Amino acid sequence: MTSGVRHISRFKPYQRAMHLILFTSFLGLAATGLPLMFSDRPWAGTLARGLGGIQVAGVLHRMFAFMLLALFAAHVAELIWRLTRRREHGLLWGPSSMVPQPRDAAQMWQHVLWFVGKAERPRFDRFTYWEKFDYWAVVWGMVIIGGSGLLLWFPEFFATFFPGWIYNVALILHGEEALLATGFIFTIHFFNSHFRPEKFPMDMVMFTGRVREDELRHERPAEYARMAADGSLERLARPAAPAWQVLAGRVVGGAAVAVGLVLLVLILVGTY
Amino acid sequence: MSARFVFVVGALAVCLLAAAAPAAAQAPAAPADDDCLACHGDSTAVRANGTSVAVVSAVLANSVHGTQTCVSCHAGLAKTTEWPHPEKVAAVACSACHGQEGRNYEDSVHGRAALKSGLAVAPRCSTCHGTHNIQPPADTESSVHRARIAGTCTKCHEGIAPLYAKSVHAQPLGPAGSAAAVCSDCHTAHRIQRGDTDAWRLSVIDECGTCHLSRISSYRDNFHGQKTTLGSTRTATCSSCHDHHVILRASDPASTVAPQNLVATCRSCHPQANAAFVKYDPHADKHDQARSAPVYWTYRSMQVLLLGVFAFFGAHTLLWFPRSYRARRAAGAAKGDTPS
Numbered sequence A: 001m002t003s004g005v006r007h008i009s010r011f012k013p014y015q016r017a018m019h020l021i022l023f024t025s026f027l028g029l030a031a032t033g034l035p036l037m038f039s040d041r042p043w044a045g046t047l048a049r050g051l052g053g054i055q056v057a058g059v060l061h062r063m064f065a066f067m068l069l070a071l072f073a074a075h076v077a078e079l080i081w082r083l084t085r086r087r088e089h090g091l092l093w094g095p096s097s098m099v100p101q102p103r104d105a106a107q108m109w110q111h112v113l114w115f116v117g118k119a120e121r122p123r124f125d126r127f128t129y130w131e132k133f134d135y136w137a138v139v140w141g142m143v144i145i146g147g148s149g150l151l152l153w154f155p156e157f158f159a160t161f162f163p164g165w166i167y168n169v170a171l172i173l174h175g176e177e178a179l180l181a182t183g184f185i186f187t188i189h190f191f192n193s194h195f196r197p198e199k200f201p202m203d204m205v206m207f208t209g210r211v212r213e214d215e216l217r218h219e220r221p222a223e224y225a226r227m228a229a230d231g232s233l234e235r236l237a238r239p240a241a242p243a244w245q246v247l248a249g250r251v252v253g254g255a256a257v258a259v260g261l262v263l264l265v266l267i268l269v270g271t272y
Numbered sequence B: 001m002s003a004r005f006v007f008v009v010g011a012l013a014v015c016l017l018a019a020a021a022p023a024a025a026q027a028p029a030a031p032a033d034d035d036c037l038a039c040h041g042d043s044t045a046v047r048a049n050g051t052s053v054a055v056v057s058a059v060l061a062n063s064v065h066g067t068q069t070c071v072s073c074h075a076g077l078a079k080t081t082e083w084p085h086p087e088k089v090a091a092v093a094c095s096a097c098h099g100q101e102g103r104n105y106e107d108s109v110h111g112r113a114a115l116k117s118g119l120a121v122a123p124r125c126s127t128c129h130g131t132h133n134i135q136p137p138a139d140t141e142s143s144v145h146r147a148r149i150a151g152t153c154t155k156c157h158e159g160i161a162p163l164y165a166k167s168v169h170a171q172p173l174g175p176a177g178s179a180a181a182v183c184s185d186c187h188t189a190h191r192i193q194r195g196d197t198d199a200w201r202l203s204v205i206d207e208c209g210t211c212h213l214s215r216i217s218s219y220r221d222n223f224h225g226q227k228t229t230l231g232s233t234r235t236a237t238c239s240s241c242h243d244h245h246v247i248l249r250a251s252d253p254a255s256t257v258a259p260q261n262l263v264a265t266c267r268s269c270h271p272q273a274n275a276a277f278v279k280y281d282p283h284a285d286k287h288d289q290a291r292s293a294p295v296y297w298t299y300r301s302m303q304v305l306l307l308g309v310f311a312f313f314g315a316h317t318l319l320w321f322p323r324s325y326r327a328r329r330a331a332g333a334a335k336g337d338t339p340s
Helices: A013-037 A042-050 A054-084 A102-115 A129-153 A165-195 A213-219 A221-230 A243-271 B002-020 B033-040 B057-062 B099-106 B109-116 B125-129 B146-153 B160-166 B183-187 B198-209 B213-220 B223-229 B238-242 B259-267 B293-335
Strands: A007-009 A210-212
Touching: A007 A213, A013 A042, A013 A054, A013 A165, A013 A243, A013 B223, A042 A243, A054 A129, A102 A129, A102 B293, A129 A165, A165 A243, A165 B293, A210 A213, A213 A221, B099 B109, B146 B160, B146 B183, B183 B198, B198 B213, B198 B223, B198 B238, B213 B223
Parallel strands: none
Antiparallel strands: A007 A210
16 A cells, blocks of 8 residues: 555545445444334343433434434435536436446346356446445435334324324334344445455545555456546546545544444344 | 339349349340230230230230240340330331341331331331231231232222222232232332332333233333333333223223223323324234234334345355455465555
């Protein structure tokens, strides 16, 4: 990791800031919500007391929920603005789109074949199929957990539209989907993005915004070729990230991963 | 005045005798029951104020303490040398033998009222259990037998008697045709707490749960119960909805959980509750398809989703790991470094 090596800018500051807000609110929601879900476990009482009592945990949970809902609304607004004003129709389809496309299924199959040594590594573009899954899992989670959470937050208001048993369903949905989201992030996302041997211990791109040019060429050859052809490679070329930024990323990202793994252990202890 | 004077004079006399005749200084023998009954066996024996001090020896003999001597309980008189003894004698310390019950009582609202607040009407052991006639709880004559407990408690708590009498708990559904639940089933026997404390509001939930097994598990599995488990006192407990003392079946029109009364009951905490709101089931059971079909199917669907996602990505990860490990080794070998 010499500073002379050319890096390519992959995420803008506001995108990294959104990821920071996303995982801060996500971890906050998990830490303040899991005690309720596992209320019959000894650690739940300890964690709730550590948070200042279950009443305080409930207030914090709603604050983090507001933070995450605001982030989600900002992202939707950004997408609408980029589609209508900037006319970035590539958001909807094409190599830089988050929308799942036939090549994603093909690349997933080829990737699995590569795992077992029966194919070449797929020529990934800007977003791989597992990154798209992560993205849409957040969207799905926002709708399911956010929707059910709002129902449970304002039950008397929503009772003017829905029968009361919707809260019974909402409570199950909220908890089970939260288990799916936390369990997925703390195992699959952590592995895919940080823990797999090629990335271990942590992929810093979401903290520094930059990826080493040779790494980009190796990991996402289709995107690299496109960027080389349209000149954006030169435009987005950067020096290595400053040391303070790498250090800050390691501290903040490492803390987030540590919190996630502790919560994962609590979930596993609570479930089995 | 006279009793204390007599006692002081008597004590001085004992001291003088002890000093004058060291050979006679050994502790006096404790009085035998017959010694006591020499006075107390007289059915007309009275205190200075005219109240009876008579003891019917057959009553004591038939009690659970029939094999005890008088001074086993009236231990303060075992070393008395002055007869008749003063009117004011040390209180019987039941906890000398019944230690756990004593400690529980000391920490109860009854014990604190009697021992800390000095409340004259606060109940002592004998208030509930009797004195020389004490019987074990299993004895039908005992004041704390299941069939008699309500009568014993309502001697003081008389306002509760008509309320409890209406309750489903007063119905003969309990052991041997006794009431379904008597006072001590919910309030405990010796650890009785004030009904308006947070500690009691939270702990009584488990007392309800000792009988209502499926209801306690479904309560604990829903929002109210999850919160109270973690110590929230701003959340519905059993009595918030079902009332206390006047606990009625939901089929009883006067019940707080009768369908026509649910809106009013829920409104005690949720002021805007309406007819739709009360279709919420605080005892929904995700495993019970008959009671909670939407919850049951939601839970089943979510289980399938979780299993599917984790099975797929679990396998994906397990396959990826060794390949990624080899890729890192290969990259490191090619460059003498590893990609960061």
